[in-house]
Every structure is written in structure tokens, then in C-alpha cells.
Amino acid sequence: xxxxRYTRREFIRNLSLTTLAGLSLPLLSSCTKExxxxxxxxxxxxxTEEEKKRVVAKLEQRYLQKYGRKFQISTKEALPDTFxxxxxxxxxxxxxxxxxxxxxxxxNHSHHDPQLQWIRVLRLKRGNLINLENSEHYYNPDLxxxxxxxxxxxxxxxxxxxxxxxxCPVHATWQEPDGIVVVDYNWCIGCRYCIAACPYKGRVFNxxxxxxxxxxxxxxxxxxxxxxxxKCAVEKCTFxxxxxRLGRYPACVEACPTGTRKFGNLLDPNSEIRYIIDxxxxxxxxxxxxxxxxxxxxxxx
Amino acid sequence: xxxxxYVFPLIFLLGVCFVSFVSGADQExxxxxxxxxxxIYPCSNCHASMEVNRKKRxxxxxxxxxxxxxxxxxxxxxxxxxxxxxxKLRLYNGELITFNESYRLCxxxxxxxxxxxxxxxxxxxxxYFSGPGKRTxxxxxxxxxxxxxxxxxxxxxxxxxxxxxxxxxx
Amino acid sequence: xxxxxxxxxxxxxFYKRTLTLVAKGNTLYxxxxxxxxxxxxxxxxxxxxxxxxxxxxxxxxxxVSWGLxxxxxxxxxxxxxxxxxxxxxxxxxxxxxxxxxxxxGELFAASSIIMAILFVMVDLGRxxxxxxxxxxxxxxxxxxxLLAWDVLALNGYLFLNLLIPIYLxxxxxxxxxxxxxxxxxxxxxxxxxxxxxxxxxxxxxxGLPARPFWNASILAPxxxxxxxxxxxxxxxxxxxxxxxxxTSHIEIEDKALFKISELIAYAMFLNLFLLSAELFKEYxxxxxxxxxxxxxxxxxxxxxxLVPWIWGAMTMNVxxxxxxxxxxxxxxxxxxxxxCLLIIIGVWIEKGPGxxxxxxVPDPLGEIFEYLPNLLELMVSFGxxxxxxxxFTLLMKVAIPIETGKFTHTEYEKEVTAFRxx
Numbered sequence: 031x032x033x034x035r036y037t038r039r040e041f042i043r044n045l046s047l048t049t050l051a052g053l054s055l056p057l058l059s060s061c062t063k064e065x066x067x068x069x070x071x072x073x074x075x076x077x078t079e080e081e082k083k084r085v086v087a088k089l090e091q092r093y094l095q096k097y098g099r100k101f102q103i104s105t106k107e108a109l110p111d112t113f114x115x116x117x118x119x120x121x122x123x124x125x126x127x128x129x130x131x132x133x134x135x136x137x138n139h140s141h142h143d144p145q146l147q148w149i150r151v152l153r154l155k156r157g158n159l160i161n162l163e164n165s166e167h168y169y170n171p172d173l174x175x176x177x178x179x180x181x182x183x184x185x186x187x188x189x190x191x192x193x194x195x196x197x198c199p200v201h202a203t204w205q206e207p208d209g210i211v212v213v214d215y216n217w218c219i220g221c222r223y224c225i226a227a228c229p230y231k232g233r234v235f236n237x238x239x240x241x242x243x244x245x246x247x248x249x250x251x252x253x254x255x256x257x258x259x260x261k262c263a264v265e266k267c268t269f270x271x272x273x274x275r276l277g278r279y280p281a282c283v284e285a286c287p288t289g290t291r292k293f294g295n296l297l298d299p300n301s302e303i304r305y306i307i308d309x310x311x312x313x314x315x316x317x318x319x320x321x322x323x324x325x326x327x328x329x330x331x
Numbered sequence: 332x333x334x335x336x337y338v339f340p341l342i343f344l345l346g347v348c349f350v351s352f353v354s355g356a357d358q359e360x361x362x363x364x365x366x367x368x369x370x371i372y373p374c375s376n377c378h379a380s381m382e383v384n385r386k387k388r389x390x391x392x393x394x395x396x397x398x399x400x401x402x403x404x405x406x407x408x409x410x411x412x413x414x415x416x417x418x419k420l421r422l423y424n425g426e427l428i429t430f431n432e433s434y435r436l437c438x439x440x441x442x443x444x445x446x447x448x449x450x451x452x453x454x455x456x457x458x459y460f461s462g463p464g465k466r467t468x469x470x471x472x473x474x475x476x477x478x479x480x481x482x483x484x485x486x487x488x489x490x491x492x493x494x495x496x497x498x499x500x501x
Numbered sequence: 502x503x504x505x506x507x508x509x510x511x512x513x514x515f516y517k518r519t520l521t522l523v524a525k526g527n528t529l530y531x532x533x534x535x536x537x538x539x540x541x542x543x544x545x546x547x548x549x550x551x552x553x554x555x556x557x558x559x560x561x562x563x564x565v566s567w568g569l570x571x572x573x574x575x576x577x578x579x580x581x582x583x584x585x586x587x588x589x590x591x592x593x594x595x596x597x598x599x600x601x602x603x604x605x606g607e608l609f610a611a612s613s614i615i616m617a618i619l620f621v622m623v624d625l626g627r628x629x630x631x632x633x634x635x636x637x638x639x640x641x642x643x644x645x646x647l648l649a650w651d652v653l654a655l656n657g658y659l660f661l662n663l664l665i666p667i668y669l670x671x672x673x674x675x676x677x678x679x680x681x682x683x684x685x686x687x688x689x690x691x692x693x694x695x696x697x698x699x700x701x702x703x704x705x706x707x708g709l710p711a712r713p714f715w716n717a718s719i720l721a722p723x724x725x726x727x728x729x730x731x732x733x734x735x736x737x738x739x740x741x742x743x744x745x746x747x748t749s750h751i752e753i754e755d756k757a758l759f760k761i762s763e764l765i766a767y768a769m770f771l772n773l774f775l776l777s778a779e780l781f782k783e784y785x786x787x788x789x790x791x792x793x794x795x796x797x798x799x800x801x802x803x804x805x806x807l808v809p810w811i812w813g814a815m816t817m818n819v820x821x822x823x824x825x826x827x828x829x830x831x832x833x834x835x836x837x838x839x840x841c842l843l844i845i846i847g848v849w850i851e852k853g854p855g856x857x858x859x860x861x862v863p864d865p866l867g868e869i870f871e872y873l874p875n876l877l878e879l880m881v882s883f884g885x886x887x888x889x890x891x892x893f894t895l896l897m898k899v900a901i902p903i904e905t906g907k908f909t910h911t912e913y914e915k916e917v918t919a920f921r922x923x
Contacts, residue, residue, distance in 0.1 A: 126485055163789060169490060173486060217630070235563060279456050289456065
């Protein structure tokens with residue numbers, strides 16, 4: 031009797047151990063080499079300058095191998111006394127979506143499977159601006175603008191009181207001192223709580239490994255901005271952080287053919303955005319939610 | 332001695348008039364070169380030797396491709412292009428300006444837009460807004476054809492893949 | 502120190518002995534366990550596929566970014582909270598029929614929580630970065646993020662619901678009196694903890710102004726009400742199965758079951774009342790935010806996938822409520838079981854897909870995407886349910902013989918002395 035009990039116990043023990051070992055093997059092997067390398071990487075805000083340099087070097091090496099281009103990954107901090115604001119003149123938007131694709135090109139988006147776009151242009155019937163439920167996202171006429179409609183581009187509003195930052199369980203997203211809400215792509219765990227929390231659909235998710243078009247790769251990137259992302263990390267518009275911290279306009283501002291988009295430093299009284307807020311009829315989307323966006327829509331005069 | 336008391340105020344007044352006259356010319360804006368058709372400038376190459384015909388008419392021999400759709404019931408070519416010197420544009424008060432300053436002419440009618448353009452918030456923005464880089468203004472004529480300024484509708488870029496398109500989307 | 506070492510030794514010995522309990526069983530036991538293991542293996546294989554490719558292998562997308570996994574998670578946290586409906590009668594009111602079975606209920610809560618945690622883990626895009634969520638090791642966003650609270654609350658509740666039953670079972674095994682001064686505070690703590698886990702889960706949804714369907718103050722009470730009817734319903738069914746199947750002939754009195762069913766009746770009334778309150782507020786005020794309710798109950802712009810489901814759930818809930826309300830039907834086992842099944846399925850629909858999906862339809866920019874889980878999500882979900890059932894089965898296999906006194910240390914010592922060579 032005792033022998034039987036012993037062997038049964040042994041049997042159970044051996045069975046459980048082998049199952050565990052057997053199961054862990056495929057699990058571990060499906061982790062890519064990159065995932066294994068990055069496993070213990072610290073949160074960006076807790077890295078020292080040395081560590082940041084090392085991480086940047088590792089990433090540059092990896093991107094060189096993967097995309098065949100020499101990347102310059104900047105970790106430039108926020109400029110002092112800057113607080114970025116964005117203006118969008120609704121009376122001039124014709125819904126041509128040039129901004130969407132300029133952003134895709136500038137920011138190394140995944141083109142398909144999944145297709146990620148940070149800007150979404152809504153088409154609304156004239157007479158309705160606030161009820162977005164009746165918007166059309168997939169309009170595809172021959173020519174724009176169409177009569178009887180207005181166009182409302184929406185992207186991350188870089189809220190002052192961001193609900194996404196509040197709900198992230200691991201501090202993977204935060205607001206930089208110059209007002210841009212950024213994501214540490216290597217820290218995000220992919221729980222998608224921030225996507226549920228954003229009232230503007232500003233955040234999108236890399237549902238699979240991104241497919242970037244090799245010929246459209248932009249190699250001058252920022253660590254918190256447009257560097258190539260990995261699967262299952264959240265991303266969003268960063269006001270082209272790689273450009274604005276050098277004083278350049280974001281890509282969407284430059285791409286707009288009708289001059290609808292404006293950008294500037296809210297703390298500079300001579301900036302364009304301050305001129306707009308002082309003189310035009312500005313409003314922000316869903317202001318009643320208390321998110322305090324920094325994206326100001328306005329109409330003429 | 333008494334003459335000095337008469338002369339100095341006169342010189343002062345003259346100086347004031349001169350200064351106000353000069354400042355009426357407005358500040359200069361760094362603009363990119365005007366989008367003139369290849370070979371058309373200087374206009375005086377042809378027009379210096381031509382007769383002036385002030386009659387409002389449709390041009391048949393030259394410049395026939397220009398269709399004026401810009402307050403054409405109230406104005407015609409020679410209201411903006413100076414009669415005697417075709418290399419210059421003519422402001423309402425008779426002042427002649429170069430094509431590089433054509434925004435002043437547009438600004439005479441389109442005041443609020445001109446004000447916005449001067450502040451930098453009207454029209455396309457590219458390049459640097461601060462820092463080491465250069466910021467140029469675009470002339471009105473760079474985006475708006477002065478003879479037919481209304482924007483033509485353009486073909487939009489394709490919409491995103493709808494989420495029901497499982498082969499591409501998400 | 503000596504006492505601690507002795508206690509650890511005792512627990513280790515106890516663990517080794519339970520393995521023998523788990524390994525032995527009748528044919529039904531083996532058939533059940535192996536079929537569950539088969540389902541688990543299939544589910545795990547599908548999960549590996551998802552892990553390889555990314556979440557694109559599911560049917561979720563930017564518009565509906567939470568789906569079947571989180572729906573099941575919400576439901577299971579509710580089921581786990583229901584153990585409190587056994588703890589209160591037995592430890593606060595000393596209601597004897599339930600006192601016999603409270604340990605089994607707590608183990609049920611533990612299995613439920615494990616299932617809920619597994620559902621969250623398979624839903625994570627980067628499970629290899631899970632350590633970022635651990636306080637002090639990672640960078641947990643406490644107290645701002647409700648998910649951080651949820652992690653702490655769920656794990657705390659799991660710890661309690663493993664500590665208390667295991668402690669009591671070890672003590673019963675060694676035929677020693679439990680040190681009530683030690684364990685009773687934990688037991689009493691598990692009562693507010695049960696309410697807390699489900700409140701925190703409700704707040705997780707509640708605190709999002711972006712989703713007006715969820716941003717209602719009534720959400721936490723609704724969650725608790727639906728939890729307290731669905732969880733005990735599962736418990737009633739499970740206990741009847743145990744009563745029939747267990748070779749230890751555990752005494753689960755009908756009186757205990759009827760007491761629980763009475764509590765379900767009250768909870769179901771509250772659930773239906775709170776739901777009607779929500780419906781009134783939305784349909785009467787007719788703001789823009791009624792769109793999600795319209796999608797759920799009538800269909801929105803022609804999209805009506807969830808409509809038959811929710812009406813089925815409503816019908817089941819109302820019928821179940823009537824069954825539980827009338828004492829004759831409540832006290833007859835056949836109708837009671839029917840009522841329990843109706844509640845389990847009805848509340849699952851109402852609280853799972855019928856709650857999570859309309860929150861995303863229409864999305865903040867007005868888009869409508871009809872979400873249906875695909876095969877991979879279904880298989881992984883089945884796999885996790887099978888895992889929970891297997892864990893619960895193994896726990897019951899150990900707990901019941903101990904509870905009935907069949908499996909004790911004195912029995913073991915008797916056997917050892919019997920076989921010791923002279």
C-alpha cells in the first residue's frame with residue numbers, strides 16, 4: 031500500500047514538473063530576442079543619462095539591422111518655458127486628409143495589419159458640430175470639400191488634465207513639462223485602459239508587430255515620439271516631439287494645403303497660438319469633461 | 332535770430348511729414364519670391380513699347396488664358412496693374428509697389444485676413460517657428476491665384492480601412 | 502521561531518498528503534479532470550498563437566478595445582465576491598447549516614479570482630512586462646489608477662480566500678482547534694474585502710468620463726447586486742453536484758441552499774430595480790448618451806447584434822426572480838435549479854458582453870463597430886474556465902474529506918503504524 035502511494039505521488043510530481051517545463055518552452059521561445067533583451071529595461075523617467083545613451087545605442091543598432099537605415103534617436107528634453115498649443119481653423123478644413131498621411135510618413139506608422147493613423151478626419155453635416163455620433167469617418171468622394179458638410183480633424187488633444195495618464199496602471203504615459211503627453215513604448219503593458227479612457231480616440235494600439243513601409247521610414251526620431259514601435263504598445267500623436275523641440279512645425283501643420291493648422295508656444299505672448307486665442311472664437315472639444323485640451327478649434331473672427 | 336524760430340518748426344514739421352510718409356510704406360516681410368510665370372517678368376519688355384488702351388475689355392491676343400474671377404464686375408486688369416509701369420502694382424492711393432509686396436494690394440480689400448497674415452496665422456506654415464531656422468512668409472499669390480482666387484476642390488487622400496475590413500484594418 | 506518551523510513542517514506534510522488525495526479518485530473524477538485538462542491544453546495552444554502574433558489574432562480593435570476576456574473578468578470578480586454571502590451567515594450570524602460549507606464557498610471564491618486574474622493576463626498585450634505592475638518592483642500608478650487598486654484588491658482577496666480555508670483545513674486535518682484570535686480578523690476582513698473588490702472593479706469602469714454608458718454612479722451598486730445573485734446561484738448548483746458526486750457524503754443541508762436562495766431573491770430584486778432606474782434615466786432624459794442603451798436594447802443605425810442577447814438575459818432574469826420570489830418554487834429543488842441556471846446565464850450576458858461592449862458603441866468619435874468574439878477568444882476563454890473548474894475540483898477533492906473528518910492526521914498515523922515493520 032505504501033509503495034503504491036509513493037509511486038503515485040512520484041508520478042504526480044514528475045508529471046506536473048514535465049508539463050510545466052514543456053509548457054514554458056514554447057512560451058519562452060515565442061518571446062523574440064528583442065523582447066528578451068528589453069525585459070529588464072527601466073522606465074524612461076528613471077533612467078540615468080548613461081542608461082539612456084546605452085538604450086539609444088542599442089535601439090539604433092537594432093533599427094539599423096531591421097530597416098537598413100541609420101537612425102538618430104533623440105532624447106531631447108523639454109525646452110524651458112514652453113507649453114505647446116495647437117490651433118485648427120475649422121472654416122478652412124476641406125477634409126483632404128493630407129495631414130493624416132503626412133503624419134503617417136513622419137511618424138513611422140504601421141501601414142497595414144494593423145493600419146494606424148493618429149489623425150482622424152470626421153465629416154459632419156452642416157448644422158451639427160457637437161454630436162459626433164452622426165459623423166462619417168470613411169467618406170471617399172471624388173473631390174473635397176463637399177457641399178453641405180464640414181470637416182473636423184481629431185487627434186490627441188494633449189489634455190492638461192489627461193484621463194489617460196490618470197488611468198495607466200504602470201505610469202507608462204505621462205505629461206512632459208512642455209505639455210506633451212508621451213508614452214514610454216517599452217514600459218506599456220498593453221492593457222488598453224487608456225484607450226477606453228480617452229474621450230477623443232486619440233490613442234491607438236499596435237495590435238500586431240507594425241509594418242512600416244521601408245521607403246517611407248523617417249530616421250530622425252525621438253525616443254518618446256516617432257521611433258519605430260513594437261507590437262502591443264499604445265501610441266498617439268506627440269505634437270511631433272522630434273520637431274517641435276527643435277523649433278520646427280509639426281508635420282501636419284506643414285502638410286495642410288489650406289493653412290488650417292496653427293501651432294505655437296502658449297507661454298510666448300507673441301506666438302501665433304496666443305494671437306488666435308486672444309482674437310478668434312476658440313473652443314475645445316468636449317470641454318464639459320474637464321480634460322482641458324490644448325487643441326483649440328476656431329472659426330474666422 | 333527770429334528767423335531761426337520760424338525755420339526750425341518748419342524743418343521739424345517737414346521731418347514729421349517725411350517720416351509719416353515713409354512709415355506709411357509698412358514693415359517689410361521676408362517672403363519667398365513671387366510665383367510669376369516663367370519668362371513673363373519684367374513685363375516692361377513688351378509693355379514699354381506698347382500703346383495704352385484703358386478700355387475695359389476681354390483680352391484676345393495675349394494673356395488670354397487668364398480668366399478674371401475676382402470682383403470682375405467692379406474691376407479689371409488695369410485697376411491693379413499700373414498703367415504706365417507694368418512691372419509694378421498699383422495701390423488705391425496711387426502708390427506703386429513691386430510684386431514682392433503684392434500682399435499690400437490684397438490687404439487693401441481683405442483687411443482682416445491681412446491682419447492675420449501679418450501676425451503669421453493666416454495661411455500655410457512651414458519650416459521653423461522659433462529657434463535657429465528660418466521662417467518665411469508665403470505671398471498671397473503663392474496659394475491664391477490673384478485672378479481666380481477661389482480654391483478648386485481636390486481629390487482627398489483615401490479613408491482609413493474600416494474596422495470590418497479584416498484583411499487590412501484595425 | 503520553533504513554532505513557525507513546526508507550523509511550516511506541518512503544512513508541508515499536509516501538502517504532500519493532499520497530493521495523494523488528489524491523485525486517487527473514481528472513474529468519473531478522472532474523466533472530468535482529463536477532459537478539463539484537454540480543454541486547457543487547447544486553450545493554451547490558442548493563447549500561444551495570440552502571444553506570437555499579438556492581439557490582432559482576436560476580434561478586438563481600436564473601436565472596441567476590450568472584449569470577451571474583460572467581460573468574463575467582470576463576471577468572475579462578481580462571482581468571487583459572492584462568497585461573502587456565505588461568510589456573513591456563518592461567522593456573523595452563526596447559521597449552522599452554512600457554517601459547515603463556508604470553507605468550500607471560500608475556495609470557490611479563490612478559484613473564481615484565479616480565473617479573473619487569468620482573464621486579465623491573457624488580455625494584456627505585453628504579458629512579458631507584467632512585472633511593471635508589481636508595487637515597488639515596477640512602477641505602479643497607485644492611487645490614481647483604478648487598475649492598480651484592482652490588482653491590489655484582487656490579490657489581497659485571493660490571499661485571504663486561500664489563507665483562511667487552508668489554515669482551517671490544516672487545523673481540521675490535525676484535529677486541532679483553530680486559533681480564532683488569529684484567523685477571525687482575517688475572516689471578518691474578507692467581508693468588506695469582497696465588497697471592495699467588486700466596487701473597485703465597478704469604479705474601474707465608472708471613472709471614465711469618456712464612456713457615458715459606464716459613467717453612471719449607479720454602477721457600483723448594480724455590480725454588487727448582480728454579483729450577489731449570480732455568485733450564490735453558481736454556488737447552489739455546485740454544492741448540489743458535490744453532494745451527489747462526492748464519495749465523502751458531505752452534509753450539505755437543503756436548509757443552507759434555501760437560505761442562500763433567499764438572499765439571491767433580494768439581490769435579484771435590487772439588480773432589476775437598479776437596472777430599471779438606469780433605463781428610466783437614459784430613456785426619459787433622451788440625451789445623446791442614450792445611444793449606447795439604444796444599441797443594446799433596440800439596435801443603433803441598423804446594428805443590432807446584441808439585441809436578442811440582452812432581451813434573452815432580461816427574460817431569464819425576470820423569470821428567475823419570480824422563481825426565487827415565490828417560496829414554493831424556491832424551496833423545490835427542481836425549480837430552484839432552473840432559476841439558478843437562468844440567473845447564471847442571464848447575469849453573464851447582462852454583466853459580461855452586455856456591459857462591456859455597449860460601452861464602446863458608439864465610440865467617442867461616433868463610430869459603431871459590432872464586436873463578436875472569434876474562435877481564438879472563445880477557445881482561450883473556455884481554457885480559462887476549465888482551469889478554474891479544475892482548480893476548484895482539486896481543491897474540493899482535498900477540502901471535502903477533511904471537512905467530513907475522513908482525511909485526518911490520526912488516520913495517517915494509524916496507517917503508518919499498521920505498515921511499520923515490527
